[in-house]
Amino acid sequence: MTGDLDTETYKSQGKHYKKGIEAIHKQLAAIGKTPEELARVLYEQKVTAVAELCDDEFEEHILEYPHKIAGLYLHGLNHNEINFSTAAMDRVSEFGKTWGFREVEYTSYATYDELMDFIKSVDQVGTYNGRELEGFVVRCKRKMADLSTWDDYFFKYKYDQPYALYRQLREATLKFYPKDYTRPLADIRSMYPKFRKITFAYLQFAGEYFQKYPERREEFEANIGVIKLRKLFVEDLLADQPTGIKPHQMEANEKIAAKFDRLISTTETVYCVVTMAAPGCGKTTTCMTLANMCADWEHVQNDDFTSGQNVTDKVLELLGSKKLVFFDRMNYRENYRKEFFTKIFLKQDGYIMPNVGIKFIGVNFLNYESPQSKYKLLEERVFARGDNHQSIAAKSSPTAARSVLLDTLKKYQPPKLKEDEEDLALLPRVVEGLRLDRSDSELSLLINLDVEGEDSSLKNARIIYDELTRAYPDLRVKDFSEDEWQSAFAAAKSYQPKTRKRVSAPSRTAIYYGIDVDHDSVVAHLDRVLADNATWLAIKQNGRVQPEFHVTLAHMQAVRNNKAKYQSTWQDLGRLFSKNVYRKSAAPGTRVPVPIYTDMRLEKIVVFEKTLVALKVAVPSLYRMKEDGAKVGHEAAPITNSYLHITVGTVDQSIAPKMSNVHLAALYEKGEVCDGHHQLLNNAADVFSWDHDMEKQQGFIYFD
Incomplete structure (x- = not known):
C-alpha cells in the first residue's frame, strides 16, 4: 500500500484495498512522512509491515472501535522469507511509533503457566484495561522437527464471552x-x-x-x-x-x-429432507419407500418439473399441509443447496404460516473420502435400469450417461465441518447442522449414508427413519413390520416415471477447452506447504478457494484477439474434443466432460502476496483410453494460454481468477524463475517447486 497505483488492475480493487491506501496515506501525512519513505525503509529492512484497519466509521465487526481509537494497528514486522519469521514486539512497537501506527498492547511472560494464569484472570473479569475483547494472540517459539531449531509461532486464545x-x-x-x-x-x-x-x-x-x-x-x-x-x-x-x-x-x-x-x-415444526447424491445412488427409491409408509410424508421429484414449473413452490405448498417433504434432487454442489435454501426463504411467507418453522435435514448418500471410487458400482446400476429414468437414458445415450455420472462424482461437494472442527476424512452417521460450514449450516441435521450392498436403498430408508425419529420424536409414526417395509420398497422399485425431460436447446458455442483437476489432493498439499502463509490462510478464511480446479488450454477470447495466430489451434481443439458431438445437447453455462485425458505435471506453487495462489502446470499430451485402460492416440496439446496454470483462489471477490494470467506473465516475463521470493513491479511472489504428476485428468468443453 506504499507505492503508486500503476495499473488499471489495482485501481479497480475493492473498498478494503482503497480504504487501506487512504488510511496509510493519511497517517503518514499527519506525521510529515511519505509513502515512498516508508516503502524505502521496509525494502531496506526486508520486512513487511502487517497492520489491521479498525474503524467503525468504515466497517464494524463485533467489538467497538470508535473514532478516537480508530486507525491502523501494527501487529508485526514479518521478514520477507519463505519460512515464517517475525520481529520481536519491542521492535514492532518502536517502528509503529516512528511511523504513526496505532500501538497494539502487549505483555510478556516467561512460562506457559504464567501466561495461562493471566489469560484466566482476564476471563474472570470479562474485560482488559476496561475494554471487552475477543481474546489474545500469543507469540511464542515452536521447536521444529530437528529438535534444535526454534521458529516463530503464533496462536490465538479466544474467550467464549461476550x-x-x-x-x-x-x-x-x-x-x-x-x-x-x-x-x-x-x-x-x-x-x-x-x-x-x-x-x-x-x-x-x-x-x-x-x-x-x-x-x-x-x-x-x-x-x-x-x-x-x-x-x-x-x-x-x-x-x-x-x-x-x-x-x-x-x-x-x-x-x-x-x-x-x-x-x-x-410454534409448529415441519421438515424438509434435502438429498445429496449422484445417479445410481438410489435416492428416489429410498425417498419413495419412506413416503409410501408414512401418510404425512410427501415426495417431490425434481425431474417431474419441466421448464416453466418451479419445484420450490411445490415443496412449499406441501410443507403447508404435510409434516415432512423429501426434496429429491441430486444437490451435489454446495451452491445448489444454497440456492434452494434462499428460494425457500424468499417464498415461504406465501405458503407457510408465521408460527411454522422449517427444519432442513440433509441426507448425503456418498459419505466416502473419494466419491469417484464408487463410479463402477453406480455405472452398473445406471445401465441396469436403462432408459427407465426421467433425465438419463443410459440405453439410448450411453456416452452421455457416463459423462453425467463421471462429472457429478468429480464435482461432488458433500457438506463439510467448519474449520475450527476436527478434520475428519469421513463424517459420522449423524452431524448437527451447526457444525457444518457455509450454507450447509442451514441444515438442522445431516445423515450420512453409503450405497454399497444389495438393496442399499431399503437399508438407507430404515436408517433415515430411525435417525429422523430419534432426533425428532414427533415424526415417529410407529414401529413398522418387515412386511410393511418390503411392501413399500417393492412399490418404490416398480415406479415408472411419467415425465421425461427432453433438451431441445439450440447448438451452443464453445467458450473454452480445459482439463478438470482433482481438488482435494491439491488443497491437502497446499495446506502442508503453505501452513503459515498469510495469503493462503486469508484465501481459506474468506472462503475463496475455488470449488473446483481446472486448467484452461484455450479460450475463445484469445482467438478473437489474434485470429491469425490461434484460429487453427482452436479448430484443432474442436476436432480433438469432438465439439460438434456435444454442442447440441449441452445446456448453456455448463462444462461438458469429454473422453480426453492427460497426465498433468504440477510444476510450481506461486503465491502472489495478498492477491492469489496459482499452480504452474505442464500438459505434455492428450490421449483417449480404451476399455482395458490402455492409453491411445497421444497428441500434443493445442493451447492458446502462454502459461498453463490452475487458479487455486483469490483473497477476495474484487480479484478475478483470470488475473492469474496477468500476474504469471509479470513473473515469467524474462523466463523461468527459481524458488524463493521475487519482487515484482506491483506485487511480490513466493515460488515453491512441486513437480507432482497427476494421471488421467479429464478434459471438458465449456459451452455458452
Whole structure:
C-alpha cells in the first residue's frame, strides 16, 4: 500500500484495498512522512509491515472501535522469507511509533503457566484495561522437527464471552433479516443451542428496529450499525437489572424465558429432507419407500418439473399441509443447496404460516473420502435400469450417461465441518447442522449414508427413519413390520416415471477447452506447504478457494484477439474434443466432460502476496483410453494460454481468477524463475517447486 497505483488492475480493487491506501496515506501525512519513505525503509529492512484497519466509521465487526481509537494497528514486522519469521514486539512497537501506527498492547511472560494464569484472570473479569475483547494472540517459539531449531509461532486464545454471544447476534441478524426477505422467528427453534433465548429476544428487538428504520437493514449487511443495534438491545435488556449483570448472563431471565416459551408453545415444526447424491445412488427409491409408509410424508421429484414449473413452490405448498417433504434432487454442489435454501426463504411467507418453522435435514448418500471410487458400482446400476429414468437414458445415450455420472462424482461437494472442527476424512452417521460450514449450516441435521450392498436403498430408508425419529420424536409414526417395509420398497422399485425431460436447446458455442483437476489432493498439499502463509490462510478464511480446479488450454477470447495466430489451434481443439458431438445437447453455462485425458505435471506453487495462489502446470499430451485402460492416440496439446496454470483462489471477490494470467506473465516475463521470493513491479511472489504428476485428468468443453 506504499507505492503508486500503476495499473488499471489495482485501481479497480475493492473498498478494503482503497480504504487501506487512504488510511496509510493519511497517517503518514499527519506525521510529515511519505509513502515512498516508508516503502524505502521496509525494502531496506526486508520486512513487511502487517497492520489491521479498525474503524467503525468504515466497517464494524463485533467489538467497538470508535473514532478516537480508530486507525491502523501494527501487529508485526514479518521478514520477507519463505519460512515464517517475525520481529520481536519491542521492535514492532518502536517502528509503529516512528511511523504513526496505532500501538497494539502487549505483555510478556516467561512460562506457559504464567501466561495461562493471566489469560484466566482476564476471563474472570470479562474485560482488559476496561475494554471487552475477543481474546489474545500469543507469540511464542515452536521447536521444529530437528529438535534444535526454534521458529516463530503464533496462536490465538479466544474467550467464549461476550464475543461468542455478540458474534451470534450479528450472524443471526444476517440470517433472519437479509435485505431481500425476512425469515420467521419460528425457525430459531432449530438453531443456536447456546443463548437461544437471548438471541430470540434480540431478533424480536431487531425486527422492530428495522421496521422503524428500514434503511438500516441494508446498512447492516454492509457492516454498518452492527454495534449500535447491539448496544440499543443490551440497554433495553439490562434496563431493569442490577448493576454488574452481563448480557450473556440473561439467558435464564424470567421475562426472556417467558417470551421464548410462548414462541415454543405456539410454534409448529415441519421438515424438509434435502438429498445429496449422484445417479445410481438410489435416492428416489429410498425417498419413495419412506413416503409410501408414512401418510404425512410427501415426495417431490425434481425431474417431474419441466421448464416453466418451479419445484420450490411445490415443496412449499406441501410443507403447508404435510409434516415432512423429501426434496429429491441430486444437490451435489454446495451452491445448489444454497440456492434452494434462499428460494425457500424468499417464498415461504406465501405458503407457510408465521408460527411454522422449517427444519432442513440433509441426507448425503456418498459419505466416502473419494466419491469417484464408487463410479463402477453406480455405472452398473445406471445401465441396469436403462432408459427407465426421467433425465438419463443410459440405453439410448450411453456416452452421455457416463459423462453425467463421471462429472457429478468429480464435482461432488458433500457438506463439510467448519474449520475450527476436527478434520475428519469421513463424517459420522449423524452431524448437527451447526457444525457444518457455509450454507450447509442451514441444515438442522445431516445423515450420512453409503450405497454399497444389495438393496442399499431399503437399508438407507430404515436408517433415515430411525435417525429422523430419534432426533425428532414427533415424526415417529410407529414401529413398522418387515412386511410393511418390503411392501413399500417393492412399490418404490416398480415406479415408472411419467415425465421425461427432453433438451431441445439450440447448438451452443464453445467458450473454452480445459482439463478438470482433482481438488482435494491439491488443497491437502497446499495446506502442508503453505501452513503459515498469510495469503493462503486469508484465501481459506474468506472462503475463496475455488470449488473446483481446472486448467484452461484455450479460450475463445484469445482467438478473437489474434485470429491469425490461434484460429487453427482452436479448430484443432474442436476436432480433438469432438465439439460438434456435444454442442447440441449441452445446456448453456455448463462444462461438458469429454473422453480426453492427460497426465498433468504440477510444476510450481506461486503465491502472489495478498492477491492469489496459482499452480504452474505442464500438459505434455492428450490421449483417449480404451476399455482395458490402455492409453491411445497421444497428441500434443493445442493451447492458446502462454502459461498453463490452475487458479487455486483469490483473497477476495474484487480479484478475478483470470488475473492469474496477468500476474504469471509479470513473473515469467524474462523466463523461468527459481524458488524463493521475487519482487515484482506491483506485487511480490513466493515460488515453491512441486513437480507432482497427476494421471488421467479429464478434459471438458465449456459451452455458452
